[in-house]
Amino acid sequence: MLLQVRRILWKDLKLEARNLPELGGAAIFSVASSSLLGFSLSRLPVRDPLPLAGTGLVLIALFLSVFTSVMTVVREEDLGTLDGVRMSPVEPVTFFLAKLLLTFFLLEILITLSFLTTVGLSGWTEGAIYLYSLVASSGVYLASISALSSAISVYLRARGVLLPTMILVLSLPIIQETLSFLTSWDYSRAVILALSGLLFSLIASWLAGYILEV
């Protein structure tokens, strides 16, 4: 199973490397939106920038998870290659896990890019590492929501509207949780976010096993 996950993931990374406009578009969004955030932080008379920076970065991460959802299962469906996997003896869960890992990998890169742009442009440093630990940890949860929504939307017609809506609704608990942790200054909160993300990943993988079967 792990070997097959690795093979699918390796193929996907190759495809990402050769399909730079798509990944580049997501990176441009990431830099542009966090530039706005960084600019706001540097100009607005905010005493504690953590809540504003946190809210901004979480929302950017949410948008990014919509982009990554289009780059995984949905893309296989659009390319007509999903059938190639489904007609092979690969278990749907194995395929989903590979997509989940790809989503996580892409999302963390883009979140890191957003964070660095925000910090670089605002010059704000106090609490920045704590914020990064929270947002990066929530990436586990967002990645599983993004991959699960991608799998579900294979069967949807109005994908363009329903996919972002599904991601927004499913991610509300983690967004709320992340925002409420912003002022607690407790690094163990980041661990809680990562663990809840892992738990949701397990549930999503189990569900995807049924969704992607037939």
Next chain:
Amino acid sequence: MLLEFRDVWKSFGDGYVIRGITLSLDRGELVAIVGPNGSGKTTILRLASGLVAPSRGEVLVGGRDARSPAAKSLLGYVPHYPPLYGDLTVRENLIYYAGLYGYADLSNVQSILGELGLDAFLDRRVAELSYGWRKRVDMVRALLHDPPLLLIDEPFSGLDDAGRSWLIEFLTHSVSEGRTVLITSPRADVELEARVYEIREGRLSAVTG
């Protein structure tokens, strides 16, 4: 029996596309299903390959549910649209799919690659190939794990004379060696010695054999 349809019905919403099909294919048999466009030929192959589930009845491959991984490892399916990655080379596509069946290289299909003239194209991106060449690559993809059951949707579409001749010879030879082949064709003349069935409005009727 290697492939069995037991009173299979399939609907995609309104009404049935497949209506109570019962069909058995033993080892070393070549069966052709002919019929006009939209008659349900492709649906039969998708049911056999486990890509869609029957609404009623059973589809078994090697005695197992066609959707099970064990059944899928027994079959190779060449659909009308090759499921290949345009941004990967022919070699990368084939090695990827071989990996999904547990093979690390292309040793199983080395001779077929040569016979089909694909040796020269191995390092070309699939997006650069014509439909006919993609179809050849997809034929190789379906044979990567040397399956005892081969399903081909309209095998001759997009192939030139050389490809057509190779395929006729290959299928005839494969069947003589015990491989079971199920093909579809929009034309009654299937160009192969086969047991032929006609499908009309989702129902099968024997034409020959």
